[in-house]
Amino acid sequence: METASAALPDPPSVARRALLRGGAVAGLGAFVSSSSVFAAPGAAFPGGPEPSAEGLVLTKFRDRLRLPPVLRPRDRGGYDELTVRMRTADVRVHSELPAVRMWTYEGSHPGPTIETVRGRRLRVAWENGLSGNIPVTAVEFGQAGGPMADPLSNYPGTEGCREVAGVAGLGPWAAVHLHGMLTGGGNDGWMENLIAPGEVQLSAYPNDQAATTLWYHDHTHHVSRFSVYAGLAGLFVCRDAEEEALGLPRGRYEVPLVLGDRNFALQAPGALAGRLVHKVEMVGTKLMRALAAPYTLVNGVVWPYLEVQPRWYRLRIVNTANSRIYRLMLLADGAPVPGALQVIGTDQGLIDRPLPVEGALNLSPGERADVLVDFGALRGRAVKLVNTMEGVVPGGSSVRHDLLEPDVMQFRVAGRGSGGRFTPPEVLSPSFERASAHDLHGAARRWVVLVGPGTANVPELWEMEEVEPAEAAGIVLPSAGVVQVEDEGGGLTTLRRVAVRYEDGGAFTVAHGGTEVWKYLNLAASPHPMHIHLAHFQVLARELYDVSGFDRVVRGTGRPASFLQAAPLEAHERGEKDTVRVGTAGQIVPGPQGTPGELVTVAVRFPVVGRGVHHCHMLEHEQHMVRPLVVAPAAHAHAGGHH
Template sequence: METASAGTPRPPRLGRRTLLRGGAVASLGALASASAVFAAPGGSGPGGPEPSAPGLLLTKFTDALRVPRVLRPRGRGDHDELTVRMVTADVTVHSGLPPVRMWTYEGSFPGPTIETVRGRRLRVAWENQLSGDLPVTAVDFGAPGGAMADPLSNYPGTRGCREVPGVAGLGPWAAVHLHGMLTGGGNDGWMENLVGPGEVQLSAYPNDQAATTLWYHDHAHHVSRFTVYAGLAGLFVRRDEEERALELPRGRYEVPLVLADRNFALDASGAPSGRLVHKVEMVNTTLMRAHAAPYTLVNGVVWPYLDVEARWYRFRVVNASNARIYRLMLVADGRPVPGALRVIGTDQGLLDRPLTVDGALNLSSGERADVLVDFSAFRGRSLKLVNTMEGVEPGGSSVRHDLLEPDVMQFRVAGRKAGGGGFTPPVSLSPSFRRPAHHDLPHGAAPRWVVLVGPGAANVPELWEMEEMTPAEAADLTLPSAGVVQVRDAGGTVTTLRRTAMHYDDGAAFTAAHGGVEIWKYLNLAASPHPMHIHLAHFQVLSREAYDVSGFDRVVRGSARPVAYLRAQELEPHELGEKDTVRVGTAGLIRPGPDGTPGELVTVVVRFPVVGRGVHHCHMLEHEQHMVRPLVVAPAAHGHAGGHH
């Protein structure tokens, strides 16, 4: 339930015309009506509230999971139209917590799920009706001597912290990015094209991609880590005939799960006050650790429960956290349920067949997964979805690694047998999907290299765009040399790379040809993983490989000896489909020392179906400010028009 405080006008109610807008074309309207609206879950089951970890003060599994309301566009001849308002609202996230002041889409967090039909071009008016300053208190903490064994970020409140300068008083400027939508740069939500209160961002979307789950969120340059944290995020679901023919679980059996973590201030009595707190640790007082907060929200509810029937369900899982990686497992009686999660879709659509998750489902910030779960073997029982780490027993905590409370949510399975007949997952899913074959890849062109490097002189992680040097150029080098990285691949070939750009405004951007296909290689030389997102494009992951990165001199910022191939890594089920975000680096490993986690090389094949100016960047929002570079996609002929290059 959303409530509005006396100081904040309640957003106007959405009428039936807004919430249930149908398509204007008969065949598409029939498809929309047959594609069930996300419905509130029903039924009852076992389980119940449980105490959370000491110090967190709120009881788990007290509140039922909310399902975001559905917003459909209005048909306007050959296209659809929709208006979505950004408003300040007080949102209830836990029955034991006062309403939380947030910046929202249409008064709720997450915002309403925009549901569309493939092939219907869409125009959205994103109206900025926000009021007041940023409803987030930003603080940091830290001391000489390295990272804390039990960071203050594990707990609510601001005691022992310093206020981050320049955040209090931030005004409500916004730029909406529909993450994963393939649209031209002019409609992509360019992060510097901000709109203020009373202004409107007008965006046109071709909306001609496969059925899938996208999400929309704020992308204001420099401050997206605060604006998204304030609540500016919501889902976008596209349906098509191919998906409809599969007769997947729908209605109340199709449930979005938007994962996010948050922290809250304490009042004078020591109780959580409902004020959002963005709290980060500064290692040795200067290096920011990636943000992680102790309270897990699913669809805007802290540690919710969901009553389910003993049958198959479809869950659209979205990691909308600033930085946290979720390694999700379903646990019954304290033990993981083998093969509980079956992936049927990834960031950009359905797979060709369902794939069973062996172990944990790893989702970094911005990634999505479409999964099926069968509760029929658990009649009358309760299960938990938990966040895990390798080296920690599933369901166990690790305060040093920001996992004080590992529980995400509870499922309460009804004791009665589910009616309505049985569902069997289809053997085949999308006949149009296929993995790239050899002839689909570009041959003869050098790949793009993006190297991810640990903190340098500015004490922030860095994104280096690189180019390959010729053997003659490399022969004249003295190693180590700043900005030069040598890579020895599985066949023993050494490639020498030199840095061409690092900062956002370093000059010439990667320029790709419209309709082109490129190989991009992401090499992570740092200990922490980074989710990499490319605007104006989609891709498939070709390989993930472990590399020995101990030859990289972190002081000189170059290779003393080549970083070297160690072994191939297995791609996970949700990495085998069409994507727009990929994790580069090992998720959830606990290993000592800066070189304890091996480096990784992730190779992707990228397609560029739209034109314009966009960006590619790390989707850890605390890194986005400095790990971002422009990207330009242009018609190939324009580069040679008039005989000039």
């Protein structure tokens, strides 16, 4: 699938051919085949297949990890060019399961990994060649009196469920969003600018940002939770000279891990059919829990294994799940391996130095982490990557919290073989800098409040404005849409809701090239991964707040949300990002006050212009928790005397 030209000009400070043809790209390029390219001659690997949790039918660790094919652009002189075709295909996700009908990019799930070089402008023709109605059966279930102790979503099939109206007949419309690419609104994959089969979305990407892992996916308004679930997702890797100079693990030692969860239909008791099932629990009559499916796919394979050498590897981990947060740990002999994962990069590129993961690596939907793992310290052992939950022994299950089968994949570490000579660099990106107080001096401040379901039984995203103290003194509390916040120093801020629904009109309008401070306050028990288009940001602080004073009936605070304590930023939150989790990851804390609220503060930069959106990246929430965003040249705001 490689389409690179044999004669390519060198972009500034980096030889494009060296990056796309040399060792760095041989890594992902070597992964076109699913055959074993990892084993040394005569090497013996530990581990093997295991039974999955009761009711899930399929054997774990039976199938080898499949690596996505690589797609490289053609040189067109001053820019690069690429065509990516969407088509309906039957994809094998497990050897014990019939091929699954999916909507794909280029016939594979995930789609091909697009590889590019920083500084080479890229034009992509996204061609819609999809056919048929969406290959997903959407069902729901529920009972009176609250969530089920062992939800039906833990298991395959549709028994005890009812079909969700309006999904079966969805046609193959599409809108492609390259998540994390800093491009103008006209090329961003606006969710209402749909293309039908036979049509093409033409997008131009500046491709001038730090080497990193992005991902592309469908962004069709109202439908993305079904279209992405149907298979429309793939990786985008950008390389640059700074990354190349580090000598990071490459070739067969650089492995993408695209995480997602799925459920399947039953064709007979105990026999799975090759049909995707989107199954959600309804609490009461209208409140939908976020999707949580029992089968974890890595690179489109259910519970795969990978044979590795006893040496350092680079893993590019991407959470493409609809709503599931992955709290990842490596287990050897059933016990966590402390510090096994060392983060070297975040959503938007390398950080300044490697940071070991303390506890679990928490990735919410849309987030990415670039990590190093030394399998030399695990020579001759079978190691599991597992999904965990606070309050549950790592590797243990919790049916109530959608964790029937915690295993993600198995690494089989050779007992002999060279460990290589790699040592993690002490300095990764000399160009990376944390935002300082000087950078933020005079920056505008925005407030976004995340609220649990209201009268419509859907979660809400409130855009807020600050109320002057004199006006705030006359407000009777609690009052609908009014939230007060008491910070660590006792300062009181009164906020008033100005917009909730996508259709409410108006939009946050920001200046091109500017920096703003956005404050996300979560008043709900559920965490929300917040994604901002047309921008990138750094997480400044994560703080726990007492939000028990929020009146869920009136929809305002009777008592201010008050500071409890600062929470540490996690390793993968210390770099440049485009998605951040707001709210605690893992098990919801029981008790009268429930889970503490969180206030997450980010410094947002806006390097491109146009109309975009900001939203929750839990796709079951995206339809409701989304608002438009406009980035405009600063001079335009006052041109001609208009204000």
